[in-house]
Amino acid sequence: MTRMTHSSRLMATAALGAMLFGMAPAVSVSAKEQAAASAKADKPEIGDFGFDTTGMDKSVLPGNDFYAYANGTWAKNTAIPADKSNYGMFTALADLSQKRTQEILEAAKGDPNSMIGRAYASYLDSASVEAKGLAPIQPWLAKIRAVDKPGLAALLAEADRNGVSHFFGGYVGQDDKNPDVYIYTMFQGGLGMPDRDFYLKDNERNAKLQAAYLKHLENVLTLAGEQDAAARAQAIYAFEKQIAMVHWDKNDSSDATKVYNKMTLAELEKAAPGFDWTSFVRGIGVKEDALLVSQPSAFTGEAKLIADAPIGVLRDALLVRSLDGFSDVLPDAVAQEAFSFYGTALSGTPQMQERWKRAVDFTTGNLGEAVGKDYVAKYFPPETKAEMDKLVKNVIAALGHRIDNLAWMQPETKVKAKKKLANFTTKIGYPDRWKDYGSLEIRADDLFGNALRANQWQHDDNISRLGGPIRRWEWGMTPMTVNAYANFGMNEIVFPAAILQPPFFDPKADPAINYGGIGAVIGHEISHHFDDQGSKYDETGKLADWWTPEDVKAFEAASKALVAQYDAYEVLPGEHLDGTFTLGENIGDLAGLNIAYDAYKASLGGKEAPVIDGLTGDQRFFLGWAQVWRRNYREQNLSQRISTDPHSPSIQRTWVSRNLDPWYKAYQVKPGQKLYLDPKDRVRIW
Known part of the structure; x- marks a missing residue:
């Protein structure tokens, strides 16, 4: 669950479940068997009422650790699979989605007319990949080895189109201050580790990662056939550390106001001398002069570093990025090397996924909507979409009532907030219009070529938005994705099909569980449009000041209290959460749970919910919330998330309930x- 703006990249996470509906009974069965099958079909997929009570640890007082009370036995008894860095409800549902997709792709594999079948078959053909070795990528590596400083900008433009990351990146999105127009947005890059802090913060964990990364650089250069790899790896690392020193930190890079820096191409050339920006921008296909430059001082610093760096260091950095970027479609030696650092050293994952799983991910990653069309036809019944429509309307109505009753918001701002709420677009399950991949060539015997052509197709499709109408029909996730998002520029909330399953949502479950699960997710995504960044966008999706100074002051005061609450959480010894970095997602959790609770109570029509298994309706509602956050982490993965993930870990997400009086x-x-x-210390925002 996340938020998507056009000043930051989309993030995503992944979750549990089972089939939404029971299988139909066979024709020749007894009346008793039919009755049993019918009873089973009317039961929720999980437990007696939609919650797995066997996963609780009732020896823990809810007030001491609500996560452990609701999920402690599950956490104790659940192992993390060898091919995963963490495991919980999201990952279990992602596994289900992956398995279902495999069945679709296996059926398509033998059909020469099926694009998704050919893509899947090309990945499974490991013998062909091994036989070809590095030959498919050699023409590109030869270009890198031959490039000189005057030709660097044009080569980096080609790298962009090929899907190879380098010293900065970019994409076409809405202009935050003119959301009816597309613009090219540029952002800082150049680091092989996830964030500047991995280079600049001195601690034992970072020291180990730095050593592992240095060895990885050496190993990749060796695989590329380069000599003197150890010394050249040191030079790449030293260059990247210099880049890290000019990068903006994650908090400034997440601030929608700070990253909105519109300039012409000529102004960029003047602000960041030392690099041929015109050749680069025109080379990637951008004809317009207007650009958004997310971190201007970083571009100034990086342009100078590139100008001063020996061409050999720049070539070596691009060689490594290229092999890492295409590692999964190259021989196992390359894939294993990339995994050893990014999978094991960074995230603690012992084992790479089986090839069929990677084949599924490759196909959905490149042809997601072509696969999605078959997926929703098979696994997303119309009834689920209809029920979700009702839930969304109830949750939106609940937020409307909350806005009416806010003590801190000025009356004129409430009118605008209600207008923004009325303008929401909700997308459920799958797109109304599917992408057309007809111009993309996919061959059953050419895995690397498929990957390269797919990257080029996606790049060209993205650039083609410039000058055209806003594609409001487009989705940022596939139907098979176990996630949801809020898009500020579109003023929309989006829920792919794969998340609309137990434990998030089950039409057969107790409403309290559904409201605590998917209801809070809906509330979370809606409230993103009113969080620390989303509140900066008006009802048209425009980045604008529409709050009064009094509103801003009251909101910031409440936000500071939430920042302090999360800053105090020590997730690992010596490693605390950054309450500022996670603020938007924490507001989403807090507001989402409050809004969903109101919607749940309204759904009861003034009646008391029945007691089930000794649990009141309110108790079940909060258990529904806690259940979706069941997750065990490997220590390395948890540490990495503290530095790079704007979402708090699952335990702390569950604990947001401590701010709600009904809990x-x-x-x-x-x-x-x-x-x-104490009641005065409970954070109340929406």
């Missing part, structure tokens, strides 16, 4: 218990 009443949480907050 205290539901579980009789008392002063002295670890999660207890």
Whole structure:
């Protein structure tokens, strides 16, 4: 669950479940068997009412650790699979989605007329990949080895089109201050590790990662056939560390106002001398002069570093990026080397996924909507979409009531907020219009070529947006993705089919579980449009000041309290959450849970919910929230997430309930218990 703006890249996560509906009984069965099958079809997929009570640890007081109370036995008994860095509800549902997609692709594999079948078959043909070795990528590597400084800009433009990351990146998105127009946005790049802090923060964990990364650079250069790889790896690392020093940090890079820097191409040339920006920008296909430059000072610094760096270091950095970027479609020696650093050293994952799983991911990653069309036809019944429509309307209505009753928001701002809410677009399940991949060549015997051509197709498709109408029909995720997102420029919330399953949503489950699960997810995504960044966009999706100074002051005060609450969480010894970096997602969790609770209570029509298995409706609602966050992490993955993921870890996401008064009443949480907050200290925003 995340937010998507056009000043930052889309992030995504992944979740559990099973088939939404029971299988139909066979024709020749007894009446007793038919009755049993019918009863099973009416039961939720999980437990008696949609919640797995066997995963609870009732020896823990909810007020001491609500996550452990709701999920402790599950956490104790659930191992992380060898090919995963973490495992929970998201990953279990992602596994289900992957398996279902495999069945679709296996059926298509033998059909020469099926594009998705050919793509899948090309990945499974490992013998052909090994036989070809590095031959498919050699023409590109030869260009890198031959490039000189005057030709560098044109080569980097070609790298962009080929899908090879380099010293900066870019994409076409809406102009935040003119959302009816597309513009090319540029952002800082050039690092092989996930964030500047991995280079600049001195601690034991980073020291180990730096050593592992240095060895990785050496190993990749060796695989490329280069001599003196150790010394050349040191030079790449030293160059990247210099880049890290001019990069903006993650908090500034997440600020929609700070990253909106519109300039002409001529102004960029003047602001960041030392690099041929005109050749680069024109080379990637951008004809317009207007650009958005997300981190101007970083571009100034990087242009100078590129100008001063020996051409050999720049070539070597591009060689490594190219082999890493295409590692999964090259021989196993290259794939294993990339995995050893990015999978094992960074995330703690011991084992690479089986080839069929990687083949599924390759096909969905490049032809997602072609696969998605078959997926939703088979696994997303119309009833689910209809039920989701109802839930979304109820949750939006609940937020409307909350806005009406906000004590801190000025009356004139409430009118604008309600207008923004009324303008929301909700996308559920799958696109109304599918992408057309007809111009993309996919061959069953050419894995590397398929990957290269798919990258080029995606680049060209992205650039072709410039000068055209806004594609409001487009989706940023495939139907098989277990996630959801908010898009500020489109003023929309989006829920792919694969997340609309248990434990998030089950039409047969107790409504309390559904409202605590998918209801809070809906509330989370809606509230993103009113969080620390989303609140900067008006009802048209425009980056604009539409709050009064009094509103801003009150919102910032409440936000600071939430920042302090999350800053205090020590997730690993010596490693605390960054409450500023995670603020938007934490507001989403807090607001989403509040809004979903109101919607749940409204759905009862003034009646009390029944007690089920000794649990009240309110208790079940909060258990529904806690259940979706069941997740175990490998330590390396958890540490990396603290530095790079704007979402808090699952335990702390569950704990957001400590800010809701009904949670205290539901579980009789008392002063002295670890999660207890005095009423005046409970953060109340939306």
